[in-house]
Amino acid sequence: MVYHFEFGALIPYIPVILHGVLITVELTLFGTVLGIIVSILCAWARSGGPLWLRVPVGTYVELIRNTPFIIQLFFIFFGLPSVGVHLNAIDASILAMVINLGAYGTEIVRAGITATPRGQREAGASLGLSGPQIFRHIVLVPALSRIWPALSGQVVIVMLGSAVCSQISVQELTYAASFIQSRSFRAFEAYFVVTALYLILALLLRQILRLGGKRIFPGGKAR
Amino acid sequence: MPLISLTNLHKSYGQNEVLKGISLDIEPGEVIALIGKSGSGKSTLLRCINGLESFQEGSILVAGTSVMDSPNQLRLLRQKIGMIFQQFNLFPHLTVGRNVMLAPTVVKKTRQGEAEALAREMLDRVGLEQKFDAYPGQLSGGQQQRVAIARALAMQPLALLCDEITSALDPELVNEVLAVVRDLARQGMTLVMVTHEMRFAREVCHRLVFMHQGRLHESGPPEQVFNAPTTAELQQFLGMQ
Numbered sequence A: 001m002v003y004h005f006e007f008g009a010l011i012p013y014i015p016v017i018l019h020g021v022l023i024t025v026e027l028t029l030f031g032t033v034l035g036i037i038v039s040i041l042c043a044w045a046r047s048g049g050p051l052w053l054r055v056p057v058g059t060y061v062e063l064i065r066n067t068p069f070i071i072q073l074f075f076i077f078f079g080l081p082s083v084g085v086h087l088n089a090i091d092a093s094i095l096a097m098v099i100n101l102g103a104y105g106t107e108i109v110r111a112g113i114t115a116t117p118r119g120q121r122e123a124g125a126s127l128g129l130s131g132p133q134i135f136r137h138i139v140l141v142p143a144l145s146r147i148w149p150a151l152s153g154q155v156v157i158v159m160l161g162s163a164v165c166s167q168i169s170v171q172e173l174t175y176a177a178s179f180i181q182s183r184s185f186r187a188f189e190a191y192f193v194v195t196a197l198y199l200i201l202a203l204l205l206r207q208i209l210r211l212g213g214k215r216i217f218p219g220g221k222a223r
Numbered sequence B: 001m002p003l004i005s006l007t008n009l010h011k012s013y014g015q016n017e018v019l020k021g022i023s024l025d026i027e028p029g030e031v032i033a034l035i036g037k038s039g040s041g042k043s044t045l046l047r048c049i050n051g052l053e054s055f056q057e058g059s060i061l062v063a064g065t066s067v068m069d070s071p072n073q074l075r076l077l078r079q080k081i082g083m084i085f086q087q088f089n090l091f092p093h094l095t096v097g098r099n100v101m102l103a104p105t106v107v108k109k110t111r112q113g114e115a116e117a118l119a120r121e122m123l124d125r126v127g128l129e130q131k132f133d134a135y136p137g138q139l140s141g142g143q144q145q146r147v148a149i150a151r152a153l154a155m156q157p158l159a160l161l162c163d164e165i166t167s168a169l170d171p172e173l174v175n176e177v178l179a180v181v182r183d184l185a186r187q188g189m190t191l192v193m194v195t196h197e198m199r200f201a202r203e204v205c206h207r208l209v210f211m212h213q214g215r216l217h218e219s220g221p222p223e224q225v226f227n228a229p230t231t232a233e234l235q236q237f238l239g240m241q
């Protein structure tokens, strides 16, 4: 039997696909921005923060890094309502992505902080800066610039991982694909197009992060 | 009253006693060179003075304040004492101007405009006002070290501690940095420098302090130290130079 490709069959579903792209972008945008903020705060707590913060933050990081993303998502969406926390599917997805990126990002950012040459902190201290001032004005930006490529990679992983959110009926790109194929029975075409869109999104995201890095971190690469 | 006063300072790293009872008074405006073999404790001594290293015994007073009082006291004290490092330690993500402005704005809460004027003035003093918007990575080693000096000066310190500040430089860049230090000495800045530039030390310093195995072994004005060293260790050290 010969399968006849017919991409034209997807035309009526273009709005569905575009909506999927939009939701995936939305999840990624919020997940990334908030996730990076969580990463920075937790990395600070783990490397220079007070002792009472280090253990809970360490536990969070290990818990998330050693369990599947889909379980984290289900826990938030299906588990939390039992204790009175009701989130809609999009908010639950964003929260899961933030928590997930935050955990991996913490370790990445921490590596950048640890690599700060001792002389940088000493120069700050000898000018009279306090510990938090040194972190904020001297350590943080070069640390981020050091690990920006690794962090960008993690952001892309999280963006691709958002496909899982279709499992709780978030109408993102993967949801669009399965919706289309169930209506039109054009599975090959639907998944082909969606795969291509993910690829384009991922490449775009990498490019944006690369250019963004150049803007945020002028002065060349910190060592 | 001495500006910096060390009394019977003892410092160990674990079992290794690095400073074995150092007493030294430094007057305002005095220019002192610390000389001695590698490992004799020169850097450790400088680092103790502004609290980058802790110590076990003895006391350090800077303008009447004890180095070990409290973190807040220590920060106040560090504002009064600048430190220049062998490796410059400029902040790579900030422009030259921002490097110099950082401590005045963050620590002293100086307003932006005022801090910028101050930074330009200090950079002018080291001959680098035109590099205000450059990044450290775009400068030569000698220029970076001069920016580091301007950065320390912007806090208007009472004294500068210099730890082998020309040792990481290519030979042809040493003089531009030494010229800046020479100017500072002439203008009356209190300077404590660890240096291997014997000719420079002889020319600029009021007093040379020879350290040997964690002790102040011999000290005096340059002519005396160079022309009439009394101890065998100093004679041997000078013979090696």
Ligand SMILES: Nc1ncnc2c1ncn2[C@@H]1O[C@H](COP(=O)(O)OP(=O)(O)OP(=O)(O)O)[C@@H](O)[C@H]1O
Pocket: B013, B016, B018, B036, B037, B038, B039, B040, B041, B042, B043, B044, B045
């Ligand atoms: N962080 C440290 N931990 C342990 N030992 C140290 C540390 N820093 C210095 N020492 C030891 O203390 C001693 C004195 O070191 P210091 O750096 O003060 O010598 P120095 O006179 O400055 O030598 P150099 O001319 O090589 O710079 C050395 O034996 C060194 O090994």
Ligand SMILES: [Mg+2]
Pocket: B042, B043, B044, B163, B194
């Ligand atoms: Mg040294």
